[in-house]
Amino acid sequence: MSENNAKRRPIIIGVTGGSGSGKTTVSRAMFEALDGHSLLMVEEDSYYKNQDHLPMEERVKANYDHPDAFDTDLLIEQLQDLLEWKTIEKPVYDYVEHTRSQQVVLEEPREVIIVEGILVLNDPRVRDLMDIKIFVDTDDDIRLLRRIQRDMEERGRSLESVITQYTSTVKPMYHQFIEPTKRYADIIVPEGGENQVAIDILVTKVRDIIRNNQEFTNED
Ligand SMILES: Nc1ncnc2c1ncn2[C@@H]1O[C@H](COP(=O)(O)OP(=O)(O)O)[C@@H](O)[C@H]1O
Ligand SMILES: Nc1ccn([C@@H]2O[C@H](COP(=O)(O)O)[C@@H](O)[C@H]2O)c(=O)n1
Numbered sequence: 449m450s451e452n453n454a455k456r457r458p459i460i461i462g463v464t465g466g467s468g469s470g471k472t473t474v475s476r477a478m479f480e481a482l483d484g485h486s487l488l489m490v491e492e493d494s495y496y497k498n499q500d501h502l503p504m505e506e507r508v509k510a511n512y513d514h515p516d517a518f519d520t521d522l523l524i525e526q527l528q529d530l531l532e533w534k535t536i537e538k539p540v541y542d543y544v545e546h547t548r549s550q551q552v553v554l555e556e557p558r559e560v561i562i563v564e565g566i567l568v569l570n571d572p573r574v575r576d577l578m579d580i581k582i583f584v585d586t587d588d589d590i591r592l593l594r595r596i597q598r599d600m601e602e603r604g605r606s607l608e609s610v611i612t613q614y615t616s617t618v619k620p621m622y623h624q625f626i627e628p629t630k631r632y633a634d635i636i637v638p639e640g641g642e643n644q645v646a647i648d649i650l651v652t653k654v655r656d657i658i659r660n661n662q663e664f665t666n667e668d
């Protein structure tokens with residue numbers, strides 16, 4: 449892609465970090481602060497592979513923190529469509545059934561796209577589509593506590609299942625695949641959503657890129 453074309457396409461911001469680090473909170477804070485611009489949130493979780501063909505006992509045991517759990521090719525295809533201002537059919541994921549739902553959501557392309565998920569900086573093809581890369585950095589113990597609460601309240605899990613999954617896959621995969629992607633981040637945000645200084649800096653940078661895009665387009 450030439451530099452000129454790159455200036456005219458939507459902006460993609462990648463937000464990653466461990467489960468419970470505050471990725472969604474940071475993304476939403478940016479979303480709200482960028483009110484007035486056209487924005488779209490793309491959650492990597494929507495791209496978990498379909499597991500309809502597997503019995504529930506197999507689905508429960510799957511490793512959801514390994515890169516192979518995601519249909520990254522579909523994520524890339526849909527991000528490329530958005531970059532070309534095309535509408536996508538975003539999959540919908542069901543955490544209780546551990547598989548994709550039958551539905552899709554039609555998402556129109558927008559000026560700013562926030563791509564959020566545990567492994568969005570893992571694949572170089574996804575990284576290469578991003579204008580800004582953010583890693584939300586929160587200690588393991590805090591993330592575990594948040595996850596216990598969230599999974600029991602919102603994802604229909606028992607305490608025992610959260611602890612078993614955390615020790616068998618979530619924690620080891622974090623250290624093997626997620627934490628190493630910190631090196632690709634432009635900005636590391638400690639403590640996520642409560643870090644207002646980091647949010648303000650990020651929003652200023654995004655506005656700067658949007659303004660440059662507009663000035664460039666007006667010059668044409
Ligand atoms: N800096 C923070 N301080 C306190 N609680 C936070 C902070 N950031 C996020 N949380 C809370 O932690 C939980 C997990 O945050 P979330 O943004 O959903 O994480 P992730 O998307 O990385 O899994 C949520 O209940 C959220 O309100
Ligand atoms: N069926 C599934 C699918 C995913 N998970 C867990 O979700 C985590 C990612 O979501 P966050 O909002 O926490 O970033 C990931 O760590 C998976 O273990 C799951 O438990 N079940």
